[in-house]
Amino acid sequence: MSSDEVADQLIAAITEVQERSGRPLESIDSATVPLADIMGFDSLNIVEVVAIVSSSLGCDLMFDILFHSENEQEHLTISEMSSKICEVISEKGK
Numbered sequence: 001m002s003s004d005e006v007a008d009q010l011i012a013a014i015t016e017v018q019e020r021s022g023r024p025l026e027s028i029d030s031a032t033v034p035l036a037d038i039m040g041f042d043s044l045n046i047v048e049v050v051a052i053v054s055s056s057l058g059c060d061l062m063f064d065i066l067f068h069s070e071n072e073q074e075h076l077t078i079s080e081m082s083s084k085i086c087e088v089i090s091e092k093g094k
Contacts, residue, residue, distance in 0.1 A: 001057065001089065004030075006082035013052040014038065014078075017045050030079040059089050 007030050014034055018025055023040045034041050034049075050063040066081045076084070 001086070003079070003082045003086050006053075006057070006085045007078050009053050009056055010049065010078050010081055010085075013049040013056075014041070014045075016052060017041075017048045021045075028078070030082070031077055033075045033077050035075040053085070057085075057089065059092060061085060061088060 011028050014028055015025060021040065026038055032038065046066055047063045050061050050066060054061045066076060066084065
């Protein structure tokens, strides 16, 4: 699965979480930083998103890989999250 396909899965999962929470939907793309750019989106929502994406990809993902950059100073964009997920899938041989 390509990074773009994983990004699409992330965007769909984030949209689902926002809809279920009753929060307004915003424009989301690969440059979006969910924890900074999406109103009301927080670390608990990342856990929900990871569960949805893990299920759709058939691969167990740890939610903490999607919180911060390697230096743990910055929140990740959807593009960065999808790259990390692709690395995990590659390492697991999925």
